[in-house]
Amino acid sequence: MRNNISFSTKGFTLIELLVVISIIGLLASVVLVSFPTSTKKTRDSIRMQELKQIQTALRLYYDIHHQMPINRTPGFGYCDNQANFLQELVDAGLWPYNPKDPGNRNYCYYDYGPDNSIGALLVVTLESYSGTEGIPGSCRPWAPGVNWCSKSDNSYYCLCTPYSPYW
Template sequence: MMKFLNRSNKKGFTLIELLVVIAIIGILASVVLASLNSARKKGRDARRIADIKQIQLASELYFDANNSYPPTATWETAISDGGFMTSVPKDPLTAVSYKYILVSATDYRLGAILEDNANPALDSDADGTTTGFDGSGVDCVAAGTPATELCYDVRP
């Protein structure tokens, strides 16, 4: 009987082993999520740039038909109702309209706020500044410094 009581049939994991495994899984999950978040930012930025190019093309079609670019207050409806674009895209994260200002009948500024200030597209954009629009700014409106530039902007 004594032999039976001393016999230990230990099956399963100890609490420390389980905690170590959970900690490792947590660390791996945080690394994967951080990488995924960076990829999502880059994907949204790529979409913003593509949207800006589509809007720019629609604006050129509008110009060809009307001999001027769309007015600031109604630029989205002018492009979509005129049949130049079925619907004007909005920012993929915030669903807010892109920045647009008509400078003159033959000049405008169109911008999108990117999430990654290291995006190489920021080096080749227009960086145009007019009243109410600063293409080198962090929000396309306020002036910014090159290290914090987030406004990708184009002009005709």
């Protein structure tokens, strides 16, 4: 008796399936490796945009009250508790809510006064930038190593808000 075993050419061979699965796995690993970096950059973008909006609210506050929100603790900026100066903006109707940083980092504030070219300083720490000196809009009023917004490469994004009627 003769065995009539016929092999169908329909379908994929085991080698073909392994090649396709390995290519899909390689592509998936590339996507997963780049995903955390893109989420950090997205959170940083949100931080920078929100800080610019807070700066606009501070300027409006100054136009109305002829002063910036005061420093609650002389000599210290608001970094540990962001609610004080932001709550003043909310109470004045210039900001709709007390913002929460997308990555649980604090928005920092310190008012250097009208006789200083810095004015009120807004600061946030970014995740995906090792040096923010080259980021447009980030002011650097101090020499390297002197303060939080020095000319050193650091991850602070700083906005100076001088007491100027011409902004």
